[in-house]
Each structure stands twice: as C-alpha cells, then as structure tokens.
C-alpha cells in the first residue's frame with residue numbers, strides 16, 4: 001500500500017469532473033486500498049479519488065470511531081433524497097476550515113463494489129452528509145462552493161496566502 005498526496009484548495013485539478021470506472025481489476029483494488037490508507041492516516045472520514053489527482057468515480061468512507069468499517073462506492077449516484085439537514089463540514093483538501101453546510105437529510109445511493117457488483121444503500125445523519133460531500137468531489141465541487149461568496153473568498157485568500165508562504 002502507499003500513501004498518496006492530497007491536493008489542496010484552490011488547486012484547479014480538484015475541479016475536474018471524474019470519469020466512471022470501467023475496469024474492476026487489481027489496479028482498482030490497489031487504488032481503493034491506497035485511498036483508505038491515505039484517509040486513515042490524514043486522518044479523515046471520507047476521500048474521493050479526485051483529491052489524490054485520479055479523475056475516476058471512486059469514493060471511500062469510514063465513519064466508525066475504530067476505523068474498521070470502510071465503505072467503498074464506485075460510480076456512485078444519489079437516486080433519491082429527502083429533507084434538509086445542516087452539519088459542520090471540513091475537507092482534507094481544505095485543511096483546518098470548517099463551516100455549516102445544508103444538504104439532504106436522507107439519501108438513497110446506488111453504487112458498485114470493487115468487483116463491479118451494484119448495491120443500494122439508504123443513508124442518514126453523518127453518513128448521508130459524508131456521501132453527498134464525497135460525491136460532490138467527483139463533479140469537481142467542494143463544500144466551500146456551498147458557502148456564501150464572502151466566506152468562500154475569505155477561505156480562498158487564506159489558502160492562496162498559505163501557498164505563497166510555502167514557496
């Protein structure tokens with residue numbers, strides 16, 4: 001397994017729309033294993049492939065306290081959603097930044113496992129938020145896009161300054 005580098009906002013590569021996975025092979029299983037290792041090490045509860053500069057529709061999530069319940073979503077789609085809920089969100093690509101985002105309270109997600117077998121899952125609470133957040137990454141969207149323009153430009157300035165200081 002290997003640790004992968006996580007891209008940080010406002011890196012334009014985070015804005016690419018990811019392509020569906022078509023090969024359910026050992027390379028996909030290695031990608032998933034590497035993504036899980038990278039997510040646990042960060043530490044985070046969700047990671048989407050575009051965050052590690054792989055433009056494929058692959059998401060890993062583990063909301064368990066013990067980090068022993070990985071959930072893998074290949075080519076995920078939200079097929080049904082209900083209600084509204086707000087939660088404080090952060091993102092491994094937007095470090096040390098948290099804000100309240102409104103999303104659907106309940107969703108039904110359809111996806112595939114690493115063998116290409118389809119499944120459906122009903123989610124609410126933290127899992128519903130996490131799935132919606134990670135699916136946004138597959139379409140090049142970040143949680144800061146769901147904040148007010150003022151808040152977003154403040155965050156953007158903070159990260160552009162951090163980049164300059166890192167030179």
Ligand code: NI
Pocket residue numbers: 090091092093133134137
């Ligand atoms: Ni994120």
